[in-house]
Amino acid sequence: MPEVVPERTHYGPVVDRVVERLRRNQRGTGDPDYDLVREHFDHYHAVLQLTKLEYRAAVADPIAGLLRQGAEPLFNPNYNFSMEKYLYRHPEHAEGREASPYLEWLKRGKDAGEIADPADGVEPLARILGLDPQEVVDKAVELRTDMMNRLRTGTLGEMMAKAVELEPLIGQAWRATSQPKQLPLRNESVIRGAAAIHACHDEAGLRPARILIVTDRPGGGGDGFDGILARTLSETIAADEIVVVYTDGGGPTPAGHFPAGVRTVDLASRLEGVELAAVREQTLVSLIRSFRADAVLNIESKLFYAALAPYGKALSTSERIFLCFFGDDRGPLGVWDGWSLRWVYPAFEDLGGIITESTRLRDRLIEHFQLSPAEQEMIHVFQAEARTDIPAAVRSEMPDRRPVVCWQASPKRQQGRAIAVELARRMPDVDFRLYGVVPGLRKGKIPANLTAIAAPVDIRKGGLAGVDAWLHTSRGDATANVLLDVAMAGVPIVAAEVSGVTDVLSDADGWLVHETDEVAAYAKAVREIIDDPAAAARRSSALRERLLAERPSSAAYVAGVLLRPEDVDDETKVNTR
Numbered sequence: 001m002p003e004v005v006p007e008r009t010h011y012g013p014v015v016d017r018v019v020e021r022l023r024r025n026q027r028g029t030g031d032p033d034y035d036l037v038r039e040h041f042d043h044y045h046a047v048l049q050l051t052k053l054e055y056r057a058a059v060a061d062p063i064a065g066l067l068r069q070g071a072e073p074l075f076n077p078n079y080n081f082s083m084e085k086y087l088y089r090h091p092e093h094a095e096g097r098e099a100s101p102y103l104e105w106l107k108r109g110k111d112a113g114e115i116a117d118p119a120d121g122v123e124p125l126a127r128i129l130g131l132d133p134q135e136v137v138d139k140a141v142e143l144r145t146d147m148m149n150r151l152r153t154g155t156l157g158e159m160m161a162k163a164v165e166l167e168p169l170i171g172q173a174w175r176a177t178s179q180p181k182q183l184p185l186r187n188e189s190v191i192r193g194a195a196a197i198h199a200c201h202d203e204a205g206l207r208p209a210r211i212l213i214v215t216d217r218p219g220g221g222g223d224g225f226d227g228i229l230a231r232t233l234s235e236t237i238a239a240d241e242i243v244v245v246y247t248d249g250g251g252p253t254p255a256g257h258f259p260a261g262v263r264t265v266d267l268a269s270r271l272e273g274v275e276l277a278a279v280r281e282q283t284l285v286s287l288i289r290s291f292r293a294d295a296v297l298n299i300e301s302k303l304f305y306a307a308l309a310p311y312g313k314a315l316s317t318s319e320r321i322f323l324c325f326f327g328d329d330r331g332p333l334g335v336w337d338g339w340s341l342r343w344v345y346p347a348f349e350d351l352g353g354i355i356t357e358s359t360r361l362r363d364r365l366i367e368h369f370q371l372s373p374a375e376q377e378m379i380h381v382f383q384a385e386a387r388t389d390i391p392a393a394v395r396s397e398m399p400d401r402r403p404v405v406c407w408q409a410s411p412k413r414q415q416g417r418a419i420a421v422e423l424a425r426r427m428p429d430v431d432f433r434l435y436g437v438v439p440g441l442r443k444g445k446i447p448a449n450l451t452a453i454a455a456p457v458d459i460r461k462g463g464l465a466g467v468d469a470w471l472h473t474s475r476g477d478a479t480a481n482v483l484l485d486v487a488m489a490g491v492p493i494v495a496a497e498v499s500g501v502t503d504v505l506s507d508a509d510g511w512l513v514h515e516t517d518e519v520a521a522y523a524k525a526v527r528e529i530i531d532d533p534a535a536a537a538r539r540s541s542a543l544r545e546r547l548l549a550e551r552p553s554s555a556a557y558v559a560g561v562l563l564r565p566e567d568v569d570d571e572t573k574v575n576t577r
Helices: 013-024 032-039 043-049 052-058 062-069 083-089 101-109 122-129 133-152 155-166 168-174 188-203 225-233 277-291 302-316 339-350 359-368 417-426 481-488 519-531 533-550 555-562
Strands: 211-215 242-246 263-266 295-299 321-325 353-356 379-381 404-408 431-435 450-453 469-472 493-496 511-513
Touching: 013 043, 032 062, 032 101, 083 101, 122 133, 122 188, 133 155, 155 168, 188 263, 188 277, 211 225, 211 277, 225 242, 225 295, 225 555, 242 277, 277 302, 302 321, 302 339, 321 339, 339 359, 353 359, 359 379, 404 417, 417 431, 417 450, 417 519, 469 481, 469 519, 481 493, 481 533, 493 519, 511 519, 519 533
Parallel strands: 211 242, 211 295, 242 263, 295 321, 321 353, 353 379, 404 431, 404 469, 431 450, 469 493, 493 511
Antiparallel strands: none
């Protein structure tokens, strides 16, 4: 039996006697594995982890019990080792050659740099600090050991012991001291959130922003509104003062989507694997605040909307929040749906303003929510300017040429694909091109005169050359920005009369279909264009000229709304639209 020197700790005489008895129960040396474990074994730590029943099972010899229980011990051997965390990082040791994974770590794993520390988030924190993970572990061990010594024999433990004398319930906390949480190493999700913020700022060049655009995914932002807004703002401020944060889907930004210099940040990819919604929301809120922007715009970010519920009021104390809405979207039952219907009322008091492209939606929001004249001033209409750099689509005059009609799906809103397919069936003498719609269209189910193309048409590089008409069939839409580019290319447009479309098109210079579900109505409009191309060209030319007159650059007005008043001169504050 080994010699045992009694110890006295602030845990009290009962615990001290139990530990002394456990040490006396240990068998003599002779088994090198047993001796190795005993050398690093902490009896006090073991006792604090055990319930009464488990203690009785292990009291004969806890070291032998640890070796016997393999990968599922009743307790960890000391406060700087966690079986759960070790096997999480190295699951291959769960059924290894040693009696216990702890032996594997003592014999080989520790020297090989395998991490078995109980702390969460060691690796992400190491990346933030620019350290090797083992350096973080060494610091955690140093701090944890110091704290445990102060609890067991120092002033900290003495204070707690005196508190227990006054209130015995406090004594239940002694168990919790066996597994101390060290900030920030207390929760891996929290650390990964902090690491995501650090990586995002690194990607953004470690500089603040004047304008922060938070949007769902690359290229998604309100069917291109994020790009339009960035181009407009870049006429007033430097492009690199604009930062775009992707929250729901990551990946590369489409080429040419933003002006050169705009900084983009992929938060979505960096939050992959962080399952706690609260941590994801808190990470976004912290990231937003850290950029110290003049204005923060939410363009259909689901994570942003989720964070508004718990953090909206607090966030509004430091940030000017603008929500961007893009139309009275229709749900499957044909009823008004979407972010605007859900969030105007609960978030209104916390907002710096609401932004929309559609005058029709602005009027509907005012009527539906019964906004006062003062409240109406919070709704701003940012209409995209008519771009003069869109090349004209030259119509082919080849004899016996088949007419061409184009239709394009947007990432979210362009509905009515079935109408386009049925229209192709009814007009076999016309070729139809459906862009962005390969999924869901099977060969043999579509007419021979219809071609499905996965990528969107590149209008700004002459992709509409030889096209006779553009078809837009959405039943509920925001301002269809693609229609602006089509109009600038001079292509006649047939579109359903829905919110947003009427911000671009009229009966005088386009072909508005009022019976939005009637294929015959679309067929009639398309046939009219094909049968009289000269008249169609005059009407589309009138549309182009009207849009150029009605939609000059709105950069001054946008800057006046979004930039802080002290940073905008009086001339910029004027609405020039």
